[in-house]
Every structure is written in C-alpha cells, then in structure tokens.
Amino acid sequence: MMNKNFILSLDGxxxxxxxxxxxxxxxxxxKHLVESSYLKxxxxxxxxxSSSAWASFMTGKHPVEHGIMGFLERDPKTMDWAxxxxxDLLSETILTKLSRAGKRVFTMNVPLTxxxxxxxxxxxxxxxxxDILKGTYPKEVGCFLKDNGYWIDADIELGKRDLKQFVYHLYQVMDKRFEMMWHFWQQEPWDFFMVHIMETDRLHHFLWEYMENGDSVFSELFFDLYRKIDIQIGKIFDILPNDTNLVLLSDHGFTTLKKEVxxxxxxxxxxxxxxxxPNPKNLQDVHPNSKAYALYPGRxxxxxxxxxxIGTVRPxxxxxxxxxxxxxxxFKxxxxxxxxxxxxxILTGAELVTLQKKDNIMLAAEKTLxxxxxxxxxxxxxxxDFKGQLWNHTIFDKTDFTGTHTFDDAFILSKNRKIPDCLNSISDVRSCLLEI
Ligand SMILES: [Zn+2]
Known part of the structure; x- marks a missing residue:
C-alpha cells in the first residue's frame, strides 16, 4: 500500500x-506541526x-551498496576525477521505482539527480x-525555470567575498525555489512530491560559528533564513491533502569547524x-612510487x-x-x-563493508574491494574535516568555512505515520517509513 508523500528535505x-x-x-x-507529528x-x-546521504535516502542503501562515497570519485584505471x-548509482532510486509503478513523481533539487x-x-x-537546461526532465521544464530566474545552487564564491551579500543571495535563491515549488505543486495531485533545500547547508558552512557565538549581525541573518522556511512550513501544513503524509528530514548534523585537515x-x-x-593539479600528477592518496572526506x-x-603496492x-x-x-x-x-x-574497506551490509547480501566487494x-x-x-585537495600549503587550515558536518543529530519528522523503531539512519527512511 503506497501512500502519497510530500517531502521537504532540509540539508544539514x-x-x-x-x-x-x-x-x-x-x-x-x-512548533505547531511538531505538536501533531512524530519527530525523531x-x-x-x-x-x-550530502551526495552519499541523499543517495542513501533515495535507494534505501548504505554508501558501499549504492556506490556514492562523496561528491568526487576517481577511476583508478585512468586516475581521472569524476x-x-x-x-552511477548501483541501486534503483525511489523515483524510478515509483515511476515504474505508474505513480506521478516530482523531484526538485535533490542531490544525485x-x-x-x-x-x-x-x-x-x-x-x-x-546547467538547468540539461538538468531537467522533461526538457521544457528547464526552459521555464531559466526564464523565471531559477538557480540550481547559490554562488558559493560570493560567500568568500561578501558574507552579508551571500546571505541575502541565499534568501533569494531559496525564495525562488519555493515559488517554483508552489507552481509545480498546483499542477496536479502528485503521488510523490519532494523538494530539497540546500541553502541551509550553505548557510551553516559559512555562518555556523557566528550563530553559536550569538554574533549580533550574523546570528539574526542566520535565523531569518529559518523564519522564511517556517512560513513555507505553515503554508504546506495548511494545504496538505488528507491522503498525503508530510515528511521533513535532514541528512546530517552540523557543528563548529575546529580545523580543516x-x-x-x-x-x-x-x-x-x-x-x-611541484604544484600538482590532479591525480595524473601522482607519482607511481606513491603508496596512498586521499579523496574527500577522509578516504x-x-x-x-x-x-x-600507476599502481605499485602489492596486495x-x-x-x-x-x-x-x-x-x-x-591515530597520533x-x-x-x-x-x-x-x-x-579508522575503518578499513572490509570493515566498512561489514558495517554497511544491510541484508547480508554477498557483495563482490568482499573478495576484492x-x-x-x-x-x-x-x-x-x-x-x-578531512579535505581531499591534492595540494595545500599546510596540513591544518581554517578558511572561510566555520561549520562542518556531523554523523549524528540529523532529524526526521512525519506528520501522520508513526516513525518505526527500525528507523535509525537516513538509509532506513525508505524501507521503514515510506515502505517503498
Ligand atoms: Zn555541507
């Protein structure tokens, strides 16, 4: 039995x-919504x-199973980044599964789509x-969004130049996203309607420490973004049809960034x-005598x-x-x-596979990673935060970012359906709560 879902995902x-x-x-x-909902x-x-976690939401699998371990991967045969x-997902998403079942699906701004x-x-x-014109299906939706001044993502570089302007820019990008969301919501009664807000994660990376310290200017600008989201939550609450469950969720927590490593x-x-x-630009510059190299985050x-x-380390x-x-x-x-x-x-690849194997499936990965x-x-x-840049002038650094992700402290809210005990991580949402 598949119920209709309105999903508002709030990154980080x-x-x-x-x-x-x-x-x-x-x-x-x-607050009003929480009083009549389940929150955990x-x-x-x-x-x-975000790439790994939202792929886990969409597939109901852990990263070792769906194959996305970051927002940049490498092909060891060519040593190219991609x-x-x-x-590249190794398991089917909720989007295509529902589509095959004849359900009407809308998805906006979800990572890995x-x-x-x-x-x-x-x-x-x-x-x-x-490119928004290449980024939509069907294609004419991309033209419509472009004509309406829609942004895929905020301009991160602006955050490094002018923090105040960046926050105003985030408001603008998010307002437009909600405006377009309402346009598509009104088109038809969707079975699965999902809109993803990335601006929260962007806000946190730049402003988290200001918020924690109660900075007089930036802390208010920080909460103003949430006041805007709250207005939208109120509107969604008001229009939500009886046959549709509202789900709000995030993919990770946040904390003050102590250091980039x-x-x-x-x-x-x-x-x-x-x-x-000197000054290596990409993995082609890695010398064959190397024993190891790293990708973001901490891999x-x-x-x-x-x-x-260029492999030289013998198994x-x-x-x-x-x-x-x-x-x-x-460890030192x-x-x-x-x-x-x-x-x-520190987990070895084999330990990670054991930890993330959900249903005792024999993965090919168990024999050779x-x-x-x-x-x-x-x-x-x-x-x-363990960074993946090939070259930096120092091991420890602090740049423009003041916040970083945590493994714990994400959330899930479900308006009508009780959240089962089996749901402990974002990779459980699909099977435990949505039952798809
Ligand atoms: Zn982030």
Missing part, C-alpha cells in the same frame, strides 16, 4: 537546532556528506548539475604520497598494483603493512593548538 539541519528554534519561537509553524533524531551515513551522478532520470513526472536536478599534504609529508611535479586509497593505473603483505602504518600514524595526529586527538576511528570503497575511511572527532 540538526535535530538539536530545530529544538532550539522551537523553544525560542523562531519557528512557530514548525537520526544518524547520517558514513561518510556523512563527479558521480544519478547514472543529475543527469535527470526520465521519470513519470518531473525531475529537476540538484547542486551537482551545472589536508590529508594529501599529511600523506606527502609522511612519504606516503609523491608527486611528479584513503592505496596505490594498488593491478587496480590503479597482501605490502598492502597490509601500509594499512597498519597509516592507522598507527594517523593531534590539533597543534590544543593537542587534542583528531582521529576518532570494489573501486568506490576506500582502503581506509577516517572518522574524525567532532569539528574536524
């Missing part, structure tokens, strides 16, 4: 922040990045899509990574003979030796200012 909104905004009456409509904190996935898209799937309805891509710089400094030339890949184009004794050496050295990594340890946990599965995944303590 913590359960604890919602509670605070309800208490402080910043979101009165949300939940976990993200590993690694807790932005993963909808076609580029290139747009040809669904029974309308698909509008999210932030990994670059440039893992490739650390690997280079400790002789695990070598470059063919280490060994330069494995037979897998990597077996040599591979295991490097894994152990990396683990012991990384500490914040140079506080001397606090940075690494909370599938290409997308990292040889090591580093899980930092709260506030540290």
């Amino acid at each position: 909104v913590p359960y604890s922040l919602l509670q605070r905004m309800i208490e402080q009456n910043i979101m009165p409509n949300l 904190p939940m976990n993200s996935v590993l690694p807790p990045v 932005v993963p898209g909808h076609n 580029y290139p747009p799937p040809e669904i029974n309805g309308i698909a509008i891509c999210g932030f990994l899509g670059s 440039y893992l490739n710089r650390w690997l280079w400094k400790n002789d695990f990574l070598k470059f063919r030339n 280490i890949y060994l330069n494995v003979f037979g897998r990597e184009k 077996g004794v040599e591979y295991n030796g490097i894994i152990n050496e990396l683990k012991s050295q990384l 990594l500490s914040d140079p200012d506080t001397m606090q340890p940075i690494v909370k946990e 599938a290409n997308h599965i990292p040889d090591l995944l580093i899980i930092p303590h709260k506030g540290y």
Whole structure:
C-alpha cells in the first residue's frame, strides 16, 4: 500500500537546532506541526556528506551498496576525477521505482539527480548539475525555470567575498525555489512530491560559528533564513491533502569547524604520497612510487598494483603493512593548538563493508574491494574535516568555512505515520517509513 508523500528535505539541519528554534519561537509553524507529528533524531551515513546521504535516502542503501562515497570519485584505471551522478548509482532510486509503478513523481533539487532520470513526472536536478537546461526532465521544464530566474545552487564564491551579500543571495535563491515549488505543486495531485533545500547547508558552512557565538549581525541573518522556511512550513501544513503524509528530514548534523585537515599534504609529508611535479593539479600528477592518496572526506586509497593505473603496492603483505602504518600514524595526529586527538576511528574497506551490509547480501566487494570503497575511511572527532585537495600549503587550515558536518543529530519528522523503531539512519527512511 503506497501512500502519497510530500517531502521537504532540509540539508544539514540538526535535530538539536530545530529544538532550539522551537523553544525560542523562531519557528512557530514548525512548533505547531511538531505538536501533531512524530519527530525523531537520526544518524547520517558514513561518510556523512550530502551526495552519499541523499543517495542513501533515495535507494534505501548504505554508501558501499549504492556506490556514492562523496561528491568526487576517481577511476583508478585512468586516475581521472569524476563527479558521480544519478547514472552511477548501483541501486534503483525511489523515483524510478515509483515511476515504474505508474505513480506521478516530482523531484526538485535533490542531490544525485543529475543527469535527470526520465521519470513519470518531473525531475529537476540538484547542486551537482551545472546547467538547468540539461538538468531537467522533461526538457521544457528547464526552459521555464531559466526564464523565471531559477538557480540550481547559490554562488558559493560570493560567500568568500561578501558574507552579508551571500546571505541575502541565499534568501533569494531559496525564495525562488519555493515559488517554483508552489507552481509545480498546483499542477496536479502528485503521488510523490519532494523538494530539497540546500541553502541551509550553505548557510551553516559559512555562518555556523557566528550563530553559536550569538554574533549580533550574523546570528539574526542566520535565523531569518529559518523564519522564511517556517512560513513555507505553515503554508504546506495548511494545504496538505488528507491522503498525503508530510515528511521533513535532514541528512546530517552540523557543528563548529575546529580545523580543516589536508590529508594529501599529511600523506606527502609522511612519504606516503609523491608527486611528479611541484604544484600538482590532479591525480595524473601522482607519482607511481606513491603508496596512498586521499579523496574527500577522509578516504584513503592505496596505490594498488593491478587496480590503479600507476599502481605499485602489492596486495597482501605490502598492502597490509601500509594499512597498519597509516592507522598507527594517523591515530597520533593531534590539533597543534590544543593537542587534542583528531582521529576518532579508522575503518578499513572490509570493515566498512561489514558495517554497511544491510541484508547480508554477498557483495563482490568482499573478495576484492570494489573501486568506490576506500582502503581506509577516517572518522574524525567532532569539528574536524578531512579535505581531499591534492595540494595545500599546510596540513591544518581554517578558511572561510566555520561549520562542518556531523554523523549524528540529523532529524526526521512525519506528520501522520508513526516513525518505526527500525528507523535509525537516513538509509532506513525508505524501507521503514515510506515502505517503498
Ligand atoms: Zn555541507
């Protein structure tokens, strides 16, 4: 039995922040909604990045199963970077499954929906899509959005130049998204209607610390974005048809960024990574004598003979030796200012597969790790972010970002349907709550 769903997904909104905004009456409509709904904190996935987590929402699988471990992957055979898209998912999404069942589906701005799937309805891509005309199905929807001044994503570079203007820009991008949402909502009675708000994540990356510190200017600008969202929640509450469940959810939590940690710089400094030339630009510049290299977030890949184009590390004794050496050295990594340890946990690829196997499915990955599965995944303590840039002038850095993701403290709200106990992470939403 499939019910109709109206899903408003809010990227990177913590359960604890919602509670605070309800208490402080910043979101009165949300407060009203919560009084007649089910609300629960939940976990993200590993690694807790938007691409992986929303792919988990759409497929009901963990990242090792659906294949998306970040917003940039690499092909070891060519050593080229690639932005993963909808076609790279290893399991079917809720969107195409419902379409095949004849349901009418609308999806707007959800990560990993580029290139747009040809669904029974309308698909509008999210932030990994670059061109709105190529990012919609059917195509004429893209023309309509373009004519109406729709943005796929806010201009992140503006946030680095002028923070105040950036926040106003975020309001504008989000207002337009909601305006277009209402346009499409009124077109027909949809079976599955999902709109994704990315602006919350963007806001948090730049303004989280200002909010936490109660900055007189930026903290109000921060909450004003939520006041706008609250008005929309009130409108949705008012128009929601009886046969439609409203689901609000986020994909990860947020915390103040203590430091960015440039893992490739650390690997280079400790002789695990070598470059063919100074100022390396891409993975083509990695020297064959390298033992390992890293991708965002905290993913280490060994330069494995037979897998990597330039691979020289022999599977077996040599591979295991490097894994152990990396683990012991990384656990010693500490914040140079506080001397606090940075690494909370390190999982090998095989451990990650065991942890993320949902239904005891024998994955091919168990014998030889599938290409997308990292040889090591580093899980930092709260506030540290393991970056993937190939080259940085230093291991530890703080740039324009003041907030970073957490694995815990995401949330789910369901208006009509009780949230079952089996739902503990975003990868459980599809099977436990939506039953699709
Ligand atoms: Zn983010």
